[in-house]
Amino acid sequence: MSELEDLRKEIEEIDENIIKLLSKRFQISQQIGKIKKEKGIPITDENRESKVKEKWITLARKYGIPESFVESFLTMIFSYSKLYQINPKSKRRIVIIGYGGMARSLSSLFKISGQEVVITGRDLKKAEALSSEFNFVTMSVDSALKWGEIIISTLPPSAYFSDFMDETYKKMKAKIFMDITSSKAKIFKELEDKSIKYNFMYLSIHPLFGPYLYPVGEKVVLIPSKTSASIVRDIYEFFMDNGLVPLISSLEEHEKAMSVVQVLPHFYLLALSSSIQELSKELGIDFKKFETTNFREVYKIINRINEIKNVILEIQEHNPYADKAREFGVRELNNLYTQLMGKKNDALHS
Numbered sequence: 001m002s003e004l005e006d007l008r009k010e011i012e013e014i015d016e017n018i019i020k021l022l023s024k025r026f027q028i029s030q031q032i033g034k035i036k037k038e039k040g041i042p043i044t045d046e047n048r049e050s051k052v053k054e055k056w057i058t059l060a061r062k063y064g065i066p067e068s069f070v071e072s073f074l075t076m077i078f079s080y081s082k083l084y085q086i087n088p089k090s091k092r093r094i095v096i097i098g099y100g101g102m103a104r105s106l107s108s109l110f111k112i113s114g115q116e117v118v119i120t121g122r123d124l125k126k127a128e129a130l131s132s133e134f135n136f137v138t139m140s141v142d143s144a145l146k147w148g149e150i151i152i153s154t155l156p157p158s159a160y161f162s163d164f165m166d167e168t169y170k171k172m173k174a175k176i177f178m179d180i181t182s183s184k185a186k187i188f189k190e191l192e193d194k195s196i197k198y199n200f201m202y203l204s205i206h207p208l209f210g211p212y213l214y215p216v217g218e219k220v221v222l223i224p225s226k227t228s229a230s231i232v233r234d235i236y237e238f239f240m241d242n243g244l245v246p247l248i249s250s251l252e253e254h255e256k257a258m259s260v261v262q263v264l265p266h267f268y269l270l271a272l273s274s275s276i277q278e279l280s281k282e283l284g285i286d287f288k289k290f291e292t293t294n295f296r297e298v299y300k301i302i303n304r305i306n307e308i309k310n311v312i313l314e315i316q317e318h319n320p321y322a323d324k325a326r327e328f329g330v331r332e333l334n335n336l337y338t339q340l341m342g343k344k345n346d347a348l349h350s
C-alpha cells in the first residue's frame with residue numbers, strides 16, 4: 001500500500017472512532033434528558049454549556065486545534081445533544097394552521113418529540129406539501145378543528161380580521177388557541193374578545209426564533225389572556241417538554257421588549273443593507289470581493305432579514321413602541337455622526 005493509502009486508512013479509523021464517541025455522548029445526553037424530565041428541569045443549561053466550552057477551548061489550545069473550529073463544532077454538538085433529550089410526557093393532538101417557515105419550524109420540533117400533528121389552512125395543497133415532509137396528516141379546517149386539542153395559527157396579523165378566521169373562531173369551542181405573531185398589540189384584544197365570545201382558550205405565544213428547523217433550546221414567550229389562566233401551567237410544561245424554553249410575559253412587556261430586540265436592530269439592518277448597496281455603487285466597489293469576517297457575519301444577517309422583509313415591515317408597522325425605537329435609533333446615529341465629524345474637524349483645525 002502506498003503512503004497515501006496508509007494515511008487514508010488511518011483517517012477512516014479515526015472517523016469511525018469519532019462517530020462512536022459522538023454516539024456515546026448522545027446516549028449519555030439522552031440519559032441526562034430523562035433525569036431532567038423526572039426533576040422537571042429544562043433541557044438547556046447555559047451554565048453547563050459555558051463550562052463545557054471553556055474546557056474544549058483549553059483542550060483545543062493544548063492540542064493545537066483552531067478555537068474557531070472547536071466553537072462551531074461544539075455549537076452543533078450542543079444542539080444535537082439537546083435533540084436527544086426531547087422526550088415528552090404526553091402526546092397532544094396539535095393542529096397547525098398555515099404552511100410557511102414557522103409552521104415548518106414548529107413541525108420539525110413536534111416531529112422529533114413525537115407529537116401528533118395535523119396541518120391545515122386555506123390551501124390544502126400547500127398544507128399537504130408541508131405534511132408530507134414530516135409524515136404528518138392534512139385535514140380540512142373543519143375536520144382538523146374537531147380532531148385537535150391545541151390549535152396553533154402561524155398566519156400573519158392581518159389574517160385575524162379575515163372572513164376565513166371569523167368562521168374558524170366559531171369552531172374552536174373548548175380548544176386551546178395560539179397565534180405566533182411578533183407584534184400582538186393589534187390582534188391580542190381581538191382574539192381575547194373572540195375567545196370569550198366563542199368559548200375557546202386563547203394563549204398568545206411568540207417563538208423567539210426564525211424559521212429554522214429543530215429549534216431545540218430556543219425560547220418561546222407565553223402571553224396569557226383572560227381565557228387562558230387555567231391552561232398556562234399546562235402549556236408551559238408542554239413547551240418545556242418539547243424542547244423549548246418557555247417565558248411568561250405580559251402583552252406590554254413583550255411589545256416593549258420586541259421594540260428593543262426586533263424593531264431597533266431591524267431598522268438599522270434595513271438601512272445598513274441599502275447603504276451598503278448605495279455606497280458601493282457610488283464608489284464602484286465589488287464589496288463581496290473584499291469582505292472581512294465581521295462583514296460576512298453581518299451580511300448573513302442582512303440576507304436573512306431581506307428574506308423575511310414582509311414580516312420585518314409588519315413588525316415595524318404594528319409594534320406600538322416602534323416610533324420610539326426608530327427615534328432613538330436615529331438620535332444615536334446622529335450623535336455618533338456629530339461626534340465623529342467633530343473629531344474630524346478638530347483634527348483639521350489643530
Ligand SMILES: C=C(O[C@@H]1C=C(C(=O)O)C=C[C@H]1O)C(=O)O
Pocket residue numbers: 029032043044045046048049052077078081082
Ligand atoms: C447534556 C446536557 O444537556 C445540554 C447539553 C449539553 C451538552 O451536550 O454538553 C450541555 C448542557 C445542556 O444545555 C447537560 O445538561 O449536561
